[in-house]
Amino acid sequence: xxxxLRATPQxxxxxxxxxxxxxxxxxxxxxxxxxxTACIRTFGCQMNVHDSDRMRRxxxxxxxxxxxxxxxxxLVILNTCYVRExxxxxxxxxxxxxxxxxxxxxxxxxxxxxxxxAAAEAATLQRTYDIDLVLGxxxxxxxxxxxxxxxxxxxxxxxxxxxxxxxxxxVTIMTGCNYQCSYCIVPTVRGRMVCRPRQSVLEEVxxxxxxxxxxxxxxxxxxxxxxxxxxxFCDLLxxxxxRAPRVWFTTSHPSNMEDRTLRAIGxxxxxxxxxxxxxxxxSDRMLKIMHRGYKAERxxxxxxxxxxxxxxxxxxxxxIIGHPGETEDDHERTLELVEDCGFxxxxxxxxxxxxxxxxAELRDAVPDERVVQRRFLEVLRAVEQNAFTRNQRKVGGVExxxxxxxxxxGGKAIGETWSGHAVHVKTEARPGEYVRAKIESAxxxxxxxGDPVA
Ligand code: 5AD
Ligand code: SF4
Numbered sequence: 001x002x003x004x005l006r007a008t009p010q011x012x013x014x015x016x017x018x019x020x021x022x023x024x025x026x027x028x029x030x031x032x033x034x035x036x037t038a039c040i041r042t043f044g045c046q047m048n049v050h051d052s053d054r055m056r057r058x059x060x061x062x063x064x065x066x067x068x069x070x071x072x073x074x075l076v077i078l079n080t081c082y083v084r085e086x087x088x089x090x091x092x093x094x095x096x097x098x099x100x101x102x103x104x105x106x107x108x109x110x111x112x113x114x115x116x117x118a119a120a121e122a123a124t125l126q127r128t129y130d131i132d133l134v135l136g137x138x139x140x141x142x143x144x145x146x147x148x149x150x151x152x153x154x155x156x157x158x159x160x161x162x163x164x165x166x167x168x169x170x171v172t173i174m175t176g177c178n179y180q181c182s183y184c185i186v187p188t189v190r191g192r193m194v195c196r197p198r199q200s201v202l203e204e205v206x207x208x209x210x211x212x213x214x215x216x217x218x219x220x221x222x223x224x225x226x227x228x229x230x231x232x233f234c235d236l237l238x239x240x241x242x243r244a245p246r247v248w249f250t251t252s253h254p255s256n257m258e259d260r261t262l263r264a265i266g267x268x269x270x271x272x273x274x275x276x277x278x279x280x281x282x283s284d285r286m287l288k289i290m291h292r293g294y295k296a297e298r299x300x301x302x303x304x305x306x307x308x309x310x311x312x313x314x315x316x317x318x319x320i321i322g323h324p325g326e327t328e329d330d331h332e333r334t335l336e337l338v339e340d341c342g343f344x345x346x347x348x349x350x351x352x353x354x355x356x357x358x359x360a361e362l363r364d365a366v367p368d369e370r371v372v373q374r375r376f377l378e379v380l381r382a383v384e385q386n387a388f389t390r391n392q393r394k395v396g397g398v399e400x401x402x403x404x405x406x407x408x409x410g411g412k413a414i415g416e417t418w419s420g421h422a423v424h425v426k427t428e429a430r431p432g433e434y435v436r437a438k439i440e441s442a443x444x445x446x447x448x449x450g451d452p453v454a
Contacts, residue, residue, distance in 0.1 A: 247268075274420025
């Protein structure tokens with residue numbers, strides 16, 4: 001079993017892999033028409049998806065046609081994630097394959113960007129795999145120069161949006177993180193928190209909405225820590241919710257989450273009633289070792305406020321299993337918290353030591369792999385059971401469903417209710433449109449709707 005399991009997956013606003021280029025041009029046509037071709041492969045979180053969108057715009061401006069297969073690409077960009085060790089292993093596999101293609105004269109240049117690019121390990125990887133360009137998360141704009149666009153440093157600042165998906169767009173409102181969680185590499189590779197000014201965010205939202213965007217997701221590692229000129233995250237969220245027809249935000253930190261933000265989710269019609277609030281552990285002892293800055297009781301209180309303010313809402317979380325020092329008693333506390341909070345979904349991670357983090361130095365305290373596996377499955381089952389019970393309550397109701405991914409021929413489209421539930425629905429409606437349909441059944445991960453009603 002993989003060491004990361006999302007107990008109840010919902011579709012990300014756009015897939016966590018490179019978006020397909022519009023239309024399916026045949027390789028030979030692509031090459032002769034555009035001359036140069038590039039392939040962007042994205043690993044990891046939505047921040048990376050967003051960075052890839054920005055790089056996509058650069059390569060397009062430089063005259064590259066985007067292709068989906070390494071074999072067809074002159075330039076391959078691996079935009080990487082460093083959060084867990086297996087992420088690096090995966091990228092190594094891709095780099096090995098690219099070296100082979102390069103020897104065969106198919107791929108010409110390889111760029112490594114994103115979080116691995118910002119890490120110390122990047123220098124070794126560059127030597128081992130003879131990588132042409134390594135960029136961190138702060139200097140992504142240097143790709144512009146590499147692909148032959150002069151003076152792009154100012155044009156591609158982090159303030160500029162990526163290319164928008166057809167109807168959904170990410171808007172980064174803050175970068176970096178001021179926390180120092182024991183296990184986490186993010187503060188090292190993304191740096192300290194930088195908040196984008198309110199005016200700049202709102203201008204981008206206005207421009208996107210004018211251009212046809214119907215779903216805006218505000219992004220940041222600790223999005224609810226945003227503050228600027230005396231304003232806090234809730235002020236910004238309210239302003240955005242007045243401008244965009246559908247709004248969501250991720251990821252939040254329990255210490256920054258204000259009750260008024262939770263109430264705004266319930267009160268504001270345009271905000272999707274879904275909260276992702278990573279808890280990591282239900283044990284106060286572990287939360288302290290992890291430097292999370294809150295106790296389980298405080299997290300529970302936040303959830304009580306959310307459930308009261310947003311009775312129909314969905315709640316998801318992140319949980320780490322087997323962090324150094326985790327005892328059976330700590331694990332029991334996590335199971336209790338899962339029971340009490342009744343999560344609708346959770347990303348459950350086995351602890352993975354990241355060089356340069358505090359927790360990586362505590363390796364001898366890591367529980368035995370078999371113990372970790374058992375705890376992992378226990379938490380997974382508890383989350384899935386809760387989610388299944390909660391999803392059953394939706395059966396029989398008629399829901400307004402926002403289409404995120406249109407149906408592939410005759411298949412089902414994937415949509416989202418206002419409560420944040422993922423729904424499969426048989427419709428020809430396109431992404432960005434709404435349909436109404438009755439929920440006919442439900443699994444632990446997704447709801448299934450009948451034919452749309454008028
Ligand atoms: N090991 C396991 N899980 C991790 N996460 C972050 N770093 C690690 C690590 N070293 C998880 C946390 C975080 C999510 C994005 O990834 O749960 O919330
Ligand atoms: Fe990592 Fe903690 Fe910052 Fe989240 S809050 S990005 S887990 S350091």
